[in-house]
Amino acid sequence: MSYYFSAKEQGCNRVIQGERTQVNFKKKQEMYKLFITLFSAFTLVLLRPAAAKEVSQDNVERAEYSLQIIKEYSVTSPDRAQDELYISSDLRKFLPRKKQIDWLIQSAVVANRLNDFSLSESTLTALYYSFMSELTAKERGLFFYFLGHVNLKRGDNDTAIKIYNCALKSYTKENFALRAMFSIANALIAKGDYELSEAVMRLLLAEVNRQKIDKWxxxxxxxxxxxxxxxxxxxxxxxxxxxxxxxxxxxxxxxxxxxxxxxxxxxxxxxxxxxxxxxxxxxxxxxxxxxxxxxxxxxxxxxxxxxxxxxxxxxxxxxxxxxxxxxxxxxxxxxxxxxxxxxxxxxxxxxxxEKTQITTLDWVKEIQEKESCTDDKLDFSFMSVEIE
Missing domain, CATH: 1.25.40.10 (Tetratricopeptide repeat domain)
Structure with a gap:
């Protein structure tokens, strides 16, 4: 009898030990899983900056390459540059701010050559609202030149002249002011003021000859x-x-x-x-x-x-x-x-x-008013030759 109880006790002990062993195994398994989870999280925290840095560097390199393509083709093959601009539009933000400005100016060149008004709007508004205070005098002049072109192509000649005038003032004595003068003369032609336009164009040609700028x-x-x-x-x-x-x-x-x-x-x-x-x-x-x-x-x-x-x-x-x-x-x-x-x-x-009333685009009007581009009085006083 005692043997029986002894055996029974032994069996119970084995069962209890087995249960304890199973419980211990489960605890160990849970602890192991917790350890793996914590270790994985710790590893990711350690490695994430390096991985992020690698991805970021890759984006910078891709953005630099896209900018190079856009600059290379903006004049010689603007349709090719246009494709690159639309494909790589999300990459610009990875460039330093100065290169982002370069990107947007090249984009404006492409939009200008292809008369892509949608691209003009997205480019010029990005330049104005994010970078205007950082632009050089020449870059500001370019901005107003391209903005004026949008209006000239739409037939909004009066607005175009006022904005080209802002471009002229931005360039001051830089040779690039000649582009603004040429644009003003074209807008005057479109407006039907041939006499004043020819006077401006002859003044421009006289200045070009004086400075010996053959390309102009x-x-x-x-x-x-x-x-x-x-x-x-x-x-x-x-x-x-x-x-x-x-x-x-x-x-x-x-x-x-x-x-x-x-x-x-x-x-x-x-x-x-x-x-x-x-x-x-x-x-x-x-x-x-x-x-x-x-x-x-x-x-x-x-x-x-x-x-x-x-x-x-x-x-x-x-x-x-x-x-x-x-x-x-x-x-x-x-x-x-x-x-x-x-x-x-x-x-x-x-x-x-067509007797259609041409209204100035809202986004153009907002920029025009903020920059005081409302004066159509032409001032060529910076030039060495006088208008006849």
């Missing part, structure tokens, strides 16, 4: 040809456009050369110089496809219909419809003005001008 001779020379066209002085216009073509060619400015060549082609169409027209037309067709400027490609097409009109003493119904379609597709107010001024009268085409 082409643009005002081309516009002086436009004034000759308005006077129907075709020989003078041809001379100016040929000079502008040669100057742009020397500067390797394909867009400028194309514009001057289009104007020269217009002279040949107006004067029925069919032989010279054909020679220049083939070259322009190849260049226009490369520049991706749809407004000027449409303008080129309209000039060809003018030449066809003069050669055949009229246009058939199909050609007239196609020409009107090209005219309707033109968005640029500058190009529209050229069509209505030089081509429409020659073919007895009555282009009904």
């Amino acid at each position: 001779k082409a643009a005002p020379t081309n516009v002086l040809g436009i004034f000759a066209l308005h006077r129907k002085n075709y020989g003078e216009a041809e001379s100016y456009f040929r000079q502008a073509m040669d100057l742009h060619q020397k500067n390797r400015n394909k867009a400028g050369e194309y514009n001057a060549s289009l104007n020269l082609l217009l002279v040949f169409a107006l004067t029925s110089n069919f032989e010279m027209f054909e020679r220049l037309k083939d070259r322009l067709a190849r260049t226009g496809e490369q520049l991706l400027d749809q407004d000027r490609v449409a303008y080129f097409s309209v000039i060809k219909y003018l030449e066809k009109f003069n050669k055949n003493k009229g246009l058939n119904e199909s050609d007239m419809a196609a020409m009107l379609s090209d005219i309707d597709s033109i968005k640029s107010m500058i190009v529209k003005t050229a069509v209505s001024s030089f081509i429409a009268p020659e073919i007895n085409l009555n282009l009904v001008k």
